[in-house]
Amino acid sequence: MVTRTRFDDSDCPVARSVDAIGDWWSxxxxxxxxxxxxxxxxxQRSLGVAKNILTARLRTLVAGGVLAxxxxSDxxxxxxYVLTPKGEALFPVIVALRQWGERNFFTPGEEHSELVDRRHGQPLRALEVLSADGRPLHPGETTVHKVSHERPGHGEA
Structure with a gap:
C-alpha cells in the first residue's frame, strides 16, 4: 500500500490546508x-462516491474539525454531519473554486450551476484579493514571509 505524504507539520499554510482537506472528494x-x-x-446520492470512500472522507473531516x-435533527x-466554524471558514475557498471554474471551464452560454445571494437572487461579485488598504492585488504584487515566534524560554532574556 502506498503511504500518503503528510504535510501537517509543514511551515506552509497551503500545504497544511491541503493536508487537512485531503482530496477532491472532501x-x-x-x-x-x-x-x-x-x-x-x-x-452519497449527490456525489455517487463509494460508501467506503465516503465513510473515510467523512471520518477525516470530522477528525480534522471541519465537520461535526x-x-x-429529526x-x-x-x-x-454539520459544518463547524472551521468548516464554515472554507466558504470563500469554495466560492473561489466555483468562480474560477465558471470562468475557465465553461463555454459562453453553456449551462452550469450558479451561486446567488438569497436575499436578492443575484450572482455574487467576483472574489478579489485585496491589500490591507483595499487595493486589488495580483500574484506579482505579493511575497511570502516566514513568521517566527519565539517559544517561551528560548528567546533572549
Whole structure:
C-alpha cells in the first residue's frame, strides 16, 4: 500500500490546508454541506462516491474539525454531519473554486450551476484579493514571509 505524504507539520499554510482537506472528494463533501446535505445518504446520492470512500472522507473531516457528527435533527437514530466554524471558514475557498471554474471551464452560454445571494437572487461579485488598504492585488504584487515566534524560554532574556 502506498503511504500518503503528510504535510501537517509543514511551515506552509497551503500545504497544511491541503493536508487537512485531503482530496477532491472532501472538497465536494464540504460543497454539499454548504448546499444543505447533512446525512450520509444525501452525500452519497449527490456525489455517487463509494460508501467506503465516503465513510473515510467523512471520518477525516470530522477528525480534522471541519465537520461535526451530531444526532439527527429529526430525533431518529441517524447521525448528521454539520459544518463547524472551521468548516464554515472554507466558504470563500469554495466560492473561489466555483468562480474560477465558471470562468475557465465553461463555454459562453453553456449551462452550469450558479451561486446567488438569497436575499436578492443575484450572482455574487467576483472574489478579489485585496491589500490591507483595499487595493486589488495580483500574484506579482505579493511575497511570502516566514513568521517566527519565539517559544517561551528560548528567546533572549
Amino acid at each position: 472538497l465536494l463533501i464540504v460543497r454539499d454541506a454548504f448546499d444543505g446535505s447533512r446525512r450520509f445518504g444525501e452525500f 457528527s451530531v444526532p439527527a 430525533g431518529s437514530a441517524y447521525r448528521e
